Amino acid sequence: MSYRPPEIRTVTIIRYVTPLREGGSLPAIVEADDNFLYVLKFRGAGQGVKALIAELIGGELARLLGLRVPEIVFSWVDPAFGRSEPDEEIQDLLKASAGLNLGLHYLSGAITYDPLVTPIDSRLASLIVWLDCLLMNVDRTPRNTNMLMWHKQLWLIDHGASLYFHHTWDNWEEQSRRPFRPVKDHVLLPQATELTTADAEARTILNPERIRSIVSLIPDEWLLDFETAEEQRQIYQQFLENRIATSDMFVQEAQYAREALV
Template structure:
């Protein structure tokens, strides 16, 4: 896949502003050649391109389903950045990330979602729990909600911990058809009383064509890094097949979420 032919924009990083040290992979705020600020995720970080692939798939599928997601862009990082950064840890990260990375528009002034302060209605809560169960996103907990309030609206961020099966690809077709066990820790689970309605609504608009249009966005160079597949296309097809399978048996993870909620309350 050529990023230049993608529906995602490609920007060039012009200034490394500051690291976001609360993230385990040291994302950073950076400025690009369009004069906007972005949260930059690095291909050279601990989980490598897999975290960027999960971020891309999760974020763009969420956007298609109607959630508020900051704009996602491809971000080119020049190797010169690694020579000018005084912090050795960051310097190594920048050097390992020269080339194509991923970035999200920085929502200036946004505040972290607090479930005690902000009440989420059952429909939205159910849809978010459905999304995270579908994506196998382990990182939407009370400890780390990965949601922001910006201009009084709820925005979803950081889907890099989704699709955790792809760190090994063991029994991935079987995993596609399992409940999402970690849903028990989801920060919005107790409010998700409309899971069946969310399932019906999303299955009316999400299908294999939309899934494959999102998966097609993944750059070949990310797929070829540490790949268990013979080609980028085979790797890309496996992602699509996982999501198609999971969607076809969505009642399994919906029921799993409902059972987990009953245990919670």
């Protein structure tokens, strides 16, 4: 079967439901014009569109690997949206976020993953650890797992802290080939006993064509750091390809970190 690139729907936000006051980005539950609820990540918050880009790339790469991620949608916020919002902080956030934002389908009734309550099999744990090493995701720790249990299945959320090289662009090529030392704090590292197998599986799936299909999803209006949007896309593409080509380096780092734990 030939590969079909992912498609991202676009919805319009029609109602601000409630803030989720976790972290500094002030995500919120909102209702869209398709009558579904979404957790909205705002372009006007925290790290701005960089967090949205990381969320998009991280979430869709996870999906390619067969991991469960809530549906990601582009979410249009009208400039007039939120004028009636009584909370000034939220009103300012909505004003700063006019345009295209990012939403994840709200998993109603989901609970935060607790490693002491729910064991995860070694293959799944290894694949998630591998992905987070690829993305340089510093935010999957016991303190903040960024995983949910929903209908007895594990779901990954919040990849906004990934790809932190793009906040400065300093030595991005060198960074693309570095090991990921924060893996020592990964919540699933103790269970990740099949990292070598996960590496072989993921490298087969995440070929350049599929990487390119994910990077091409980034809207031009989020790509403002270089002369052209395509130039910035090419750097994301090359960064990910470099890390996959040298994945044995971060796999080895993860294995050393795991041996120090167990």
